[in-house]
Amino acid sequence: MGKLWLSVRRHLRTWVQLCFTALTNGYLMGFVKGKIWKGQTKALCVPGLNCYSCPGALGSCPIGSLQAVLASRDHKVSFYVVGFLLLTGAVFGRFVCGWLCPFGLLQDLLYKIPFVKKLRRLPGDRWLKYLKYVILTGFVIILPLTVLDIVGQGQPWFCKYICPSGTLFAGIPLIASNPLLRSALGWLFAWKTVVLVALLFLSVLVYRPFCRYLCPLGAVYGLFNPIAFYRFKIDEGKCTKCGLCQKACKLDIPVYRKPNSPECIRCGDCKKACPHGAVCSSLSKKRPSAPVDDRTKEKGEETPHAD
Amino acid sequence: MAFWKRNLAALLLLLLAIVLIAAGILTGEAEIVFRKAVNICMECIGLG
Structure with missing residues (x-):
């Protein structure tokens, strides 16, 4: 069981x-x-x-x-x-x-x-x-x-x-x-x-x-997709634009740029793949986080590339 | 309240959908769908 x-x-x-x-x-x-x-x-x-x-x-x-x-x-x-x-x-x-x-x-x-x-x-x-x-x-x-x-x-x-x-x-x-x-x-x-x-x-x-x-x-x-009750949003405070969401997406959608692309079938692979938890749904209750620049500065990380 | 504000477009579409479905039932469209669906659709299965 x-x-x-x-x-x-x-x-x-x-x-x-x-x-x-x-x-x-x-x-x-x-x-x-x-x-x-x-x-x-x-x-x-x-x-x-x-x-x-x-x-x-x-x-x-x-x-x-x-x-x-x-x-x-x-x-x-x-x-x-x-x-x-x-x-x-x-x-x-x-x-x-x-x-x-x-x-x-x-x-x-x-x-x-x-x-x-x-x-x-x-x-x-x-x-x-x-x-x-x-x-x-x-x-x-x-x-x-x-x-x-x-x-x-x-x-x-x-x-x-x-x-x-x-x-x-x-x-x-x-x-x-x-x-x-x-x-x-x-x-x-x-x-x-x-x-x-x-x-x-x-x-x-x-x-x-x-x-x-x-x-x-x-x-x-x-x-x-852009207006439905169930839609995706990107937490700009967490997103580093690393592109891992697009890599995980089997439909090759750049989720960090177009979370509500008409091609997206909401499989959720991008949500699982995002190491920062930046991809979330409109129904989730997560609060927006601090801007990513502040956090990367604090940790001494390099700011990842934009597309 | 904030939820409904955030989802105003979806909410309006939902209300419109309910009105349209009711109109469809009143004009006999549901009956057409039913009649089509309870008989084998020859076109769908590739026979005609």
């Missing part, structure tokens, strides 16, 4: 991710029967990217729900899903990505697999990180709203052509356990499998490629 508790404390984030994934995907019979949960909880959105066609899913994916409403005949604005995104974003920001998203958990686990060479970022990262905003506006909003069939209904373009979470957590389990669905396989499933396999392989090589470059939900939550 003591060992288990120690492990939970040491790997708190992984445990939270596992528990939350299990909690929001708790309909285990769905995996056995090849069916999905049809209870009332499906009217509610879960915070992370969690396909509602996953056999275990008890709630709805916010990105899938947004497209479902925008693509419907009667609604061209979604108060309900936008309200939900605002609510989650205002409280957590991208904390959701780091702690509550099942596809984020999968990428975290894949990155733990040893590989010949791990990359800090993909070539073209500077521009690639904006791709998720293009996907959000194009595939999640504009295309479902504007490309309509003869009855005035659109399609969920992101889910259909990109979402690897849907392929992995919904497509593969349903197709494996439902012969009727298996008989309908075609080029679209092949395409989505290619996207999924490419992303899974990239996840071994580079930390969270889907979250960094493609995820429209991360793009939305990232915008809330």
Whole structure:
């Protein structure tokens, strides 16, 4: 029991991710029967990217729900899903990505697999990180709203052509356990499998490629990072700008300069890495300390470099 | 009080979110989400 508790404390984030994934995907019979949960909880959105066609899913994916409403005949604005995104974003920001998203958990686990060479970022990262905003506006909003069939209904373009979470957590389990669905396989499933396999392989090589470059939900939550209830701040009195926080950050964010970068998933590695305890959250009750110059003078230390 | 001052923007967004969710429920959007989510989404699983 003591060992288990120690492990939970040491790997708190992984445990939270596992528990939350299990909690929001708790309909285990769905995996056995090849069916999905049809209870009332499906009217509610879960915070992370969690396909509602996953056999275990008890709630709805916010990105899938947004497209479902925008693509419907009667609604061209979604108060309900936008309200939900605002609510989650205002409280957590991208904390959701780091702690509550099942596809984020999968990428975290894949990155733990040893590989010949791990990359800090993909070539073209500077521009690639904006791709998720293009996907959000194009595939999640504009295309479902504007490309309509003869009855005035659109399609969920992101889910259909990109979402690897849907392929992995919904497509593969349903197709494996439902012969009727298996008989309908075609080029679209092949395409989505290619996207999924490419992303899974990239996840071994580079930390969270889907979250960094493609995820429209991360793009939305990232915008809330600077104002959310849960945000980071730098205690200027303690920060020496040594850059250890950036070194520890697997997303390569200069935390000491941009503690609320839209790319930050709040994993907390920077907080652990800072030897001065200068990175803290808006909810912590630490008091600002004396300016670092005074303290370094007292100790006779050299003032570390600025970036 | 200081907490709410520090988090004024988040608080306002939170209130707006609650209003929007209520509006969404009244206009039947929650029903659309529910209907979509309780049927297998063929596009999501790569079948159509």
